[in-house]
Amino acid sequence: MEMSVVEIICKNCGIDTLLNREAIYDGFTKIGEKLICSSCGFEYPSEDEVPFKNKKVESPIFTEADLSSKIKVFNEGENKCICRYCASYTVNPFTQFCSLRNKEIQATDTCDQFEENKEKTDPIL
Numbered sequence: 001m002e003m004s005v006v007e008i009i010c011k012n013c014g015i016d017t018l019l020n021r022e023a024i025y026d027g028f029t030k031i032g033e034k035l036i037c038s039s040c041g042f043e044y045p046s047e048d049e050v051p052f053k054n055k056k057v058e059s060p061i062f063t064e065a066d067l068s069s070k071i072k073v074f075n076e077g078e079n080k081c082i083c084r085y086c087a088s089y090t091v092n093p094f095t096q097f098c099s100l101r102n103k104e105i106q107a108t109d110t111c112d113q114f115e116e117n118k119e120k121t122d123p124i125l
């Protein structure tokens, strides 16, 4: 019989306490153990259900929802590298113009020299 002290936080009484193990005998043969809260006497049906105090809490894993929201954020960032969000993007009633490359462009164009426009608000909306 295991004699080590096992600390638990009882899920029945909520007390930070100890687990009592009581051997179960069939005649003279030990067939198992009762796992009992030493504070309230609650009996745990199996080792798996004992709320061991020092049990490692599993680190949270990313759910699919987390992953998809990350991907979404990434895509939004990508979409911002288009001419309409660029510092060199100039628009007037007749044309859209890149002041850097000195040519007519579309708002949805992309280019290597994209530089985020942090000052101007979206000129189209």
Ligand SMILES: [Zn+2]
Binding pocket: 010, 011, 012, 013, 014, 015, 037, 038, 039, 040, 041, 042
């Ligand atoms: Zn208890």
